[in-house]
Amino acid sequence: MMLSNKPKIAKGIKVLELSFMGRKINPTLIWDNENVVLVDTGFPGQLQEIRIAMDEAGIPFSKLSKVIITHQDFDHIGGLSEILKASDHKIEVITHEEEKPFIEGKKPLLKMTPERLAGMFGALPDEKRKEAEAKFLESLTSQVDKTVDDGEVLPYCGEITVIYTPGHTPGHICLYLNQYKTLVTGDALNVVDGELVGPNPQFTPLLDTAKTSLKKLTQYDVETVICYHGGIFNDNVAQRLVELANE
Numbered sequence: 323m324m325l326s327n328k329p330k331i332a333k334g335i336k337v338l339e340l341s342f343m344g345r346k347i348n349p350t351l352i353w354d355n356e357n358v359v360l361v362d363t364g365f366p367g368q369l370q371e372i373r374i375a376m377d378e379a380g381i382p383f384s385k386l387s388k389v390i391i392t393h394q395d396f397d398h399i400g401g402l403s404e405i406l407k408a409s410d411h412k413i414e415v416i417t418h419e420e421e422k423p424f425i426e427g428k429k430p431l432l433k434m435t436p437e438r439l440a441g442m443f444g445a446l447p448d449e450k451r452k453e454a455e456a457k458f459l460e461s462l463t464s465q466v467d468k469t470v471d472d473g474e475v476l477p478y479c480g481e482i483t484v485i486y487t488p489g490h491t492p493g494h495i496c497l498y499l500n501q502y503k504t505l506v507t508g509d510a511l512n513v514v515d516g517e518l519v520g521p522n523p524q525f526t527p528l529l530d531t532a533k534t535s536l537k538k539l540t541q542y543d544v545e546t547v548i549c550y551h552g553g554i555f556n557d558n559v560a561q562r563l564v565e566l567a568n569e
């Protein structure tokens with residue numbers, strides 16, 4: 323019998339496409355017979371969109387068993403607490419050790435600065451504004467159940483290898499889906515105008531670290547990339563990864 327790299331029928335990946343204020347974002351859904359894993363959770367208020375996108379993939383929200391968070395940014399953790407509250411069973415939340423205290427609200431989210439909050443709630447009178455800000459930050463807080471580190475292999479959905487790629491945030495991770503030769507990049511890479519590009523300098527405080535992290539990605543046999551911002555890229559990925567790592 324010939325061995326095939328094609329995903330087995332019982333398993334799957336679906337790139338969800340959510341919209342927020344004219345921007346598209348792409349959480350990834352991965353599943354096998356026992357587990358349904360969502361990578362990143364969109365902005366607050368997108369639960370209904372996630373449910374619909376999961377239904378379209380043929381995987382109802384009620385089957386969701388794990389959420390992996392690539393990093394603490396607002397557009398990645400925004401939907402997490404709503405998802406956990408809406409589920410009738412425990413959903414395991416997984417991230418890197420370095421991101422855990424931010425997601426649990428023990429450290430302030432690095433990019434949710436007072437200026438940014440003021441931009442969101444500045445129109446409110448002072449007392450109301452403080453209340454709204456506190457409520458908003460509280461809504462971004464969730465408990466993390468499991469932390470993962472570089473090289474760790476999660477034994478489901480065809481095996482998921484964690485790649486620690488700090489820079490965009492201190493504990494940013496990418497996920498290599500072994501069975502599919504597919505890399506879920508979080509914000510370590512982006513697709514802009516059909517081209518695979520590096521981290522967005524505007525939102526990447528440790529840009530040099532982030533660029534060094536890209537070298538790690540070249541060690542994996544990647545055929546397809548899924549970027550949270552920009553979606554799927556599968557044109558000569560291995561070569562493009564090497565180019566980006568050497569830039």
Ligand SMILES: [Zn+2]
Pocket residue numbers: 395397398509550551
């Ligand atoms: Zn992002």
